[in-house]
Amino acid sequence: MLADMPPRSSRATMKDVAALARVSPKTVSNVVTGSAQVSEPTRQRVEDAMRQLDFVPNLSARTLRNGRTGIIGVALPDLATAFSATLAHEVVDVAHRRGLAVQIEETAAEPEREYELVSRARTHLIDGLILNPVRLEDSVIEQVDHLPPVVLIGEVEQHLTDRVFVESRAAAREITTHVVGRGARRIAVLGGATDGRDGKATSGLRLQGYLEALRAAGLEADPRLQIQLPEWTIAGAAAGMEELLAREVSFDAVVTFTDTIAFGALHVLRRRGIRVPEDVLLTGFDDVEHAAFTNPPLTTIAFDHRDYAVAALDLLAARLDDRRRETTARTIPHRLIARESTGRPGTTPRGHRPD
Amino acid sequence: MLADMPPRSSRATMKDVAALARVSPKTVSNVVTGSAQVSEPTRQRVEDAMRQLDFVPNLSARTLRNGRTGIIGVALPDLATAFSATLAHEVVDVAHRRGLAVQIEETAAEPEREYELVSRARTHLIDGLILNPVRLEDSVIEQVDHLPPVVLIGEVEQHLTDRVFVESRAAAREITTHVVGRGARRIAVLGGATDGRDGKATSGLRLQGYLEALRAAGLEADPRLQIQLPEWTIAGAAAGMEELLAREVSFDAVVTFTDTIAFGALHVLRRRGIRVPEDVLLTGFDDVEHAAFTNPPLTTIAFDHRDYAVAALDLLAARLDDRRRETTARTIPHRLIARESTGRPGTTPRGHRPD
DNA sequence: CTCACCATTTACAACGATGTAAGGTCGCTG
DNA sequence: CAGCGACCTTACATCGTTGTAAATGGTGAG
Numbered sequence: 169m170l171a172d173m174p175p176r177s178s179r180a181t182m183k184d185v186a187a188l189a190r191v192s193p194k195t196v197s198n199v200v201t202g203s204a205q206v207s208e209p210t211r212q213r214v215e216d217a218m219r220q221l222d223f224v225p226n227l228s229a230r231t232l233r234n235g236r237t238g239i240i241g242v243a244l245p246d247l248a249t250a251f252s253a254t255l256a257h258e259v260v261d262v263a264h265r266r267g268l269a270v271q272i273e274e275t276a277a278e279p280e281r282e283y284e285l286v287s288r289a290r291t292h293l294i295d296g297l298i299l300n301p302v303r304l305e306d307s308v309i310e311q312v313d314h315l316p317p318v319v320l321i322g323e324v325e326q327h328l329t330d331r332v333f334v335e336s337r338a339a340a341r342e343i344t345t346h347v348v349g350r351g352a353r354r355i356a357v358l359g360g361a362t363d364g365r366d367g368k369a370t371s372g373l374r375l376q377g378y379l380e381a382l383r384a385a386g387l388e389a390d391p392r393l394q395i396q397l398p399e400w401t402i403a404g405a406a407a408g409m410e411e412l413l414a415r416e417v418s419f420d421a422v423v424t425f426t427d428t429i430a431f432g433a434l435h436v437l438r439r440r441g442i443r444v445p446e447d448v449l450l451t452g453f454d455d456v457e458h459a460a461f462t463n464p465p466l467t468t469i470a471f472d473h474r475d476y477a478v479a480a481l482d483l484l485a486a487r488l489d490d491r492r493r494e495t496t497a498r499t500i501p502h503r504l505i506a507r508e509s510t511g512r513p514g515t516t517p518r519g520h521r522p523d
Numbered sequence: 524m525l526a527d528m529p530p531r532s533s534r535a536t537m538k539d540v541a542a543l544a545r546v547s548p549k550t551v552s553n554v555v556t557g558s559a560q561v562s563e564p565t566r567q568r569v570e571d572a573m574r575q576l577d578f579v580p581n582l583s584a585r586t587l588r589n590g591r592t593g594i595i596g597v598a599l600p601d602l603a604t605a606f607s608a609t610l611a612h613e614v615v616d617v618a619h620r621r622g623l624a625v626q627i628e629e630t631a632a633e634p635e636r637e638y639e640l641v642s643r644a645r646t647h648l649i650d651g652l653i654l655n656p657v658r659l660e661d662s663v664i665e666q667v668d669h670l671p672p673v674v675l676i677g678e679v680e681q682h683l684t685d686r687v688f689v690e691s692r693a694a695a696r697e698i699t700t701h702v703v704g705r706g707a708r709r710i711a712v713l714g715g716a717t718d719g720r721d722g723k724a725t726s727g728l729r730l731q732g733y734l735e736a737l738r739a740a741g742l743e744a745d746p747r748l749q750i751q752l753p754e755w756t757i758a759g760a761a762a763g764m765e766e767l768l769a770r771e772v773s774f775d776a777v778v779t780f781t782d783t784i785a786f787g788a789l790h791v792l793r794r795r796g797i798r799v800p801e802d803v804l805l806t807g808f809d810d811v812e813h814a815a816f817t818n819p820p821l822t823t824i825a826f827d828h829r830d831y832a833v834a835a836l837d838l839l840a841a842r843l844d845d846r847r848r849e850t851t852a853r854t855i856p857h858r859l860i861a862r863e864s865t866g867r868p869g870t871t872p873r874g875h876r877p878d
Numbered sequence: 879c880t881c882a883c884c885a886t887t888t889a890c891a892a893c894g895a896t897g898t899a900a901g902g903t904c905g906c907t908g
Numbered sequence: 909c910a911g912c913g914a915c916c917t918t919a920c921a922t923c924g925t926t927g928t929a930a931a932t933g934g935t936g937a938g
Contacts, residue, residue: 179647181924192888197926207886222669227647228592229924231583232893239626239648247615248812253608260602260629269648271594271626274615292534292582293594293624293648314577402816435816457603461757461790463818536894547918552896562916584894587923647924 180221189217200225231293240484241294241316243273245301249400250428250456252300255321258477259298266481275301296484301369317487319480322370330483331497332476336370339453339469339502340377341384344423346467346504347449348385351516352421355382356393358408358433359400359425374425374453392417397429405432413440413522420448420519421510427452427459430466434509445511447518455505464508471502535576544572555580586648595839596649596671598628600656604755605783605811607655610676613832614653621836623650630656651839656724672842674835677725685838686852687831691725694808694824694857695732696739699778701822701859702804703740706871707776710737711748713763713788714755714780729780729808747772752784760787768795768877775803775874776865782807782814785821789864800866802873810860819863826857 182200186193191210198204199214206214217223231237242259244252260270271294300321323333347355360375375394382389392415395408405424409432412419422437424430430452437444444450444464452459455470479498487493511517537548537555544551546565553559554569561569572578586592597614599607615625626649655676678688702710715730730749737744747770750763760779764787767774777792779785785807792799799805799819807814810825834853842848866872 182926183924193924194889194926195887197924198887201926203926205886210886224647226587226924228583228586229893230926232581232587232895232923233925233927234893237583237648247602247612248609250605250608253605253611254603256608256611256627257602257629260627264629269626269628271624272611272615273624274612274619292579293592402812406816431813431816435818435820438818457757458786458813461761461786463790463793465790537896538894548894549896549919550917553917556896558896560916565916581894584923585896587893587925588895588897589923 179226180223181226182223184221185214185217185223188221189213236295236488237293238267239269239271239294240481241271241273241297243275243297243299243301244321245276246274246401247272249426250431250458251426251454254454254456254473255300255476258473259480262474262477262481266485268481295488298480298484317484317491319483319487321476321480323373324369327495330487330495332479332483332500333497334469334471334500334502336373337377337380339504340374340423340425341381342377342504343451343453343467343469344378344381345385346506347421347423347451347510348381348387350421350445350449350510350513352449353387354390354393354417354419354519355387355421355423356395356412356419357423357425358395358405358412359397359429360394371425378423390417393419400426400429402428402432402435405429406436407432409433409436416522418519418521420517422448422450424451425453427454427456427466427468430468430509431458431462434462434466442520444509445515445517448520449511449517450509452509460507462509467507467510468505469502470505471500476500534581535578536581537578539576540569540572540578543576544568591650591843592648593622594624594626594649595836596626596628596652598630598652598654598656599676600631601629601756602627604781605786605813606781606809609809609811609828610655610831613828614835617829617832617836621840623836650843653835653839672839672846674838674842676831676835678728679724682850685842685850687834687838687855688852689824689826689855689857691728692732692735694859695729695778695780696736697732697859698806698808698822698824699733699736700740701861702776702778702806702865703736703742705776705800705804705865705868707804708742709745709748709772709774709874710742710776710778711750711767711774712778712780713750713760713767714752714784715749726780733778745772748774755781755784757783757787757790760784761791762787764788764791771877773874773876775872777803777805779806780808782809782811782821782823785823785864786813786817789817789821797875799864800870800872803875804866804872805864807864815862817864822862822865823860824857825860826855831855 182193182196185196189196191214195206195210196214198206199211227238240263242256244256246252247256256272263270294316296317297315298319298321318329320329320331321333323336344355357375357378360371379389395412397404397408405428422433424433430450434444434450437448442448450466452466452468455468459466459468479500483496483498537551540551541548546569550561550565551569553561554566582593595618597611599611601607602611611627618625649671651672652670653674653676673684675684675686676688677686678691699710712730712733715726734744750767752759752763760783777788779788785805789799789805792803797803805821807821807823810823814821814823834855838851838853
């Protein structure tokens with residue numbers, strides 16, 4: 169039997185299978201795709217031949233012929249960040265269950281250049297793209313004509329692409345209001361970028377929500393309590409927290425824009441002997457797995473990560489079926505999860521004061 | 524000018540570009556690939572035409588013709604786990620710099636079935652595979668004939684594939700010896716699986732290293748101190764730690780097989796009021812970013828994650844150039860990073876005792 | 879016994895890019 | 909002025925699969 173094996177060097181094609189089964193290549197194709205009637209005996213012969221030759225259809229050829237690759241792209245800022253990793257994990261899992269492969273692109277490394285890469289070189293090998301930009305939302309939108317179908321993860325106000333998002337502004341308002349309710353009065357914020365460019369982007373919306381909550385509570389917004397982070401990593405957040413402490417202002421709560429940022433902040437606070445939640449309250453955003461396992465566990469905005477992935481893939485699939493359908497926006501419901509990092513009802517943080 | 528735009532529905536092909544530039548398709552191809560001399564005026568005309576039509580070469584067609592996709596697969600257990608995410612991040616970044624796209628596969632969901640997926644359906648769309656299995660190392664090896672070139676991340680003793688790894692056994696020995704040096708005598712271990720199947724796999728090796736260190740220190744290995752985790756997640760680790768506490772044995776150190784496991788363990792310890800490092804020492808493995816930012820920061824085994832990715836991609840590239848070259852194993856140097864979770868030299872953990 | 883009709887199966891072309899080898903063009907040498 | 913290279917450019921076939929349309933073979937009705 170060994171002598172019958174095909175050479176490892178090159179795989180068997182439908183032609184080979186056809187020859188062995190004494191049918192035409194097209195019949196083999198019919199057996200593989202099930203797209204046409206094939207009599208039982210013929211099907212048997214073909215299937216035997218396929219097994220014998222260890223036949224695997226060549227997806228490049230199939231793609232060339234019928235235009236779909238079965239691969240979708242997922243572009244996100246930085247896989248090493250907890251939320252990106254979680255999202256990627258869910259998308260990969262859901263996509264695989266649907267028979268799709270997932271190609272990953274990272275956009276944080278070189279925001280502008282990287283984008284070009286996504287848009288051009290690879291376009292022909294992905295059927296669609298799930299895009300989770302942090303900064304370049306606007307510029308991406310402009311290029312949407314050159315892209316395969318895109319589902320945007322984020323809240324840019326536009327109707328050029330399908331979108332999936334949580335209501336960042338409302339959520340930020342809620343969580344800020346929550347710390348106010350737990351007695352905080354001098355609330356610092358970590359993560360927002362306030363420059364014009366980011367006006368519409370996620371971080372901008374979260375900042376707006378924070379400011380709205382302050383206003384609603386009759387609290388003054390002190391710019392010295394607002395720290396912009398160039399990088400939303402743990403280390404970047406730790407640096408931002410150091411910066412806040414260096415400003416020598418007092419505060420009794422820190423609202424952050426992602427759990428990862430909160431992790432960095434928590435580390436610095438504890439290192440400085442500032443207790444959470446006794447002295448200062450702390451909140452995150454996203455409810456990644458680790459958020460429930462810090463000490464103390466983190467109050468955060470939670471939403472179903474799997475729903476997020478499912479919604480994005482649903483929208484993408486729908487668009488692939490019908491490119492001219494109306495674009496849709498899908499909101500993923502969120503809820504505040506109060507854990508120990510914001511203390512208990514009725515308690516009040518002592519606050520941190522310089523010196 | 525607008526009237527000259529091609530329809531968005533279908534992209535321009537070389538034929539279109541050729542027609543517009545009044546040359547043959549092959550000349551366009553020559554301009555694109557640079558594989559043959561093209562006179563300057565002709566090149567100009569072709570490049571103009573390409574710009575005008577927003578031409579992007581169809582990778583499926585190119586692949587069909589010349590056999591390479593420019594995509595590599597990366598298969599790892601679970602993107603939501605810190606180390607996997609870090610590794611994926613590095614591989615994606617390095618691969619992109621080299622002009623390769625990365626397709627992600629997760630193997631944890633359905634170890635056996637998933638494998639089939641990797642090996643068959645997608646084989647024709649990836650040039651090679653970087654594989655980081657947790658459990659199925661042996662079974663994967665057996666199938667290596669049906670796979671595209673594979674670089675294995677892990678220490679299976681074999682010569683069928685190229686390999687990249689850190690010396691798990693030595694590292695586990697070192698870190699266990701380290702906690703012994705810091706005064707621990709009853710050292711629990713979290714993560715190992717001891718059943719036959721995993722004999723050669725990473726977790727088995729780390730367990731061996733742990734046991735060797737105990738023996739070398741003249742300490743008895745108490746099976747009650749060994750906890751097997753079905754899942755290497757934070758939640759799984761927390762459950763494992765609860766299990767250890769439920770066994771009501773005393774211990775003064777916990778050695779874990781990944782940082783993620785240590786995070787779960789740390790959470791439960793603190794929750795129970797067991798202080799790290801005053802009562803119990805704790806160690807991780809991998810030195811993911813968060814390890815330096817827990818409270819207290821985690822003593823762990825560090826190695827250069829980027830080197831890991833570079834080594835894997837180097838080996839893969841070399842094999843793609845020459846499929847019959849000898850398989851190579853590349854060791855990534857590691858070192859122990861002593862942070863506060865194992866206390867300071869000269870101190871001794873008080874230990875935890877039931878009740 | 880013939881013929882229409884159905885179910886299967888087949889031949890052919892096409893998807894888009896590129897290697898091969900043959901075809902042109904030009905200038906230069908003898 | 910014939911003849912020869914050097915250099916560009918082109919025609920053609922090919923990669924493996926699948927849609928289309930046509931061919932095949934067998935069945936049952938007339």
